Amino acid sequence: MAVSAPRPVGIDELLERVRSGYTRIGAEEAHEAHRAGEVLLVDIRYEALRERDGVIPGALVVERNELEWRLDPQGSHRAPEAAGHDLRVVVVCNEGYASSLAAASLHHLGLHRATDLIGGFQAWRSAGFPVEPGPGQAVGPGTP
Numbered sequence: 789m790a791v792s793a794p795r796p797v798g799i800d801e802l803l804e805r806v807r808s809g810y811t812r813i814g815a816e817e818a819h820e821a822h823r824a825g826e827v828l829l830v831d832i833r834y835e836a837l838r839e840r841d842g843v844i845p846g847a848l849v850v851e852r853n854e855l856e857w858r859l860d861p862q863g864s865h866r867a868p869e870a871a872g873h874d875l876r877v878v879v880v881c882n883e884g885y886a887s888s889l890a891a892a893s894l895h896h897l898g899l900h901r902a903t904d905l906i907g908g909f910q911a912w913r914s915a916g917f918p919v920e921p922g923p924g925q926a927v928g929p930g931t932p
Contacts, residue, residue: 803885806892812906815915818878822846827876828869830859832890833909837882838922841909845918847880855879855890860897876901884908 797805813821821827822844829847831838832855843849848869850858857865861872869875877899881887887904894902905911913919 803888807888809892809895810903812884812888812903813878814906815911815917818880818905818912819915819917821876821878827878829878829880829905830855831880831909832887833880833882835923837909839924840922841913842919842922844880844909844912845920852881852886852890856893856897859894859899861899873898874901875899877903879904880912881905881908883910 818827818829822829829844831844831847831849832852833841834851838849848858848867850867854865857863858867859870859875859877860866861870861875863870877891877894879887879890879894879902881890881904884905884907887908891902891904907914
């Protein structure tokens with residue numbers, strides 16, 4: 789008996805499925821939890837976006853292709869912040885799409901408290917929360 793392949797899904801359906809597995813949070817809740825030291829914000833945006841738009845102070849920057857290796861508490865390449873499976877991680881991408889898939893991947897590694905930021909970095913910045921110049925950005929008028 790042949791095993792049939794699963795029915796293909798589009799990205800919108802896939803996002804619905806993965807997002808139903810956890811509770812996403814908004815910029816205000818993420819900001820308050822970050823200020824209180826209750827979450828680890830993980831910025832997965834690529835360098836050009838960080839250079840263009842800036843970074844969230846105190847966020848751990850991990851490019852998407854390294855995320856699982858850096859946050860796996862059992863991994864040999866883990867970041868020091870990835871101390872255990874109970875770590876509350878909030879993944880931040882540019883607009884809140886790639887971060888949903890990344891948070892689902894972290895759930896597969898046992899990081900059951902992983903979630904993502906609704907609207908991503910753009911929502912954070914639009915809400916007026918702190919942003920620092922990214923690498924290569926000028927810090928003020930007349931700065932080279």
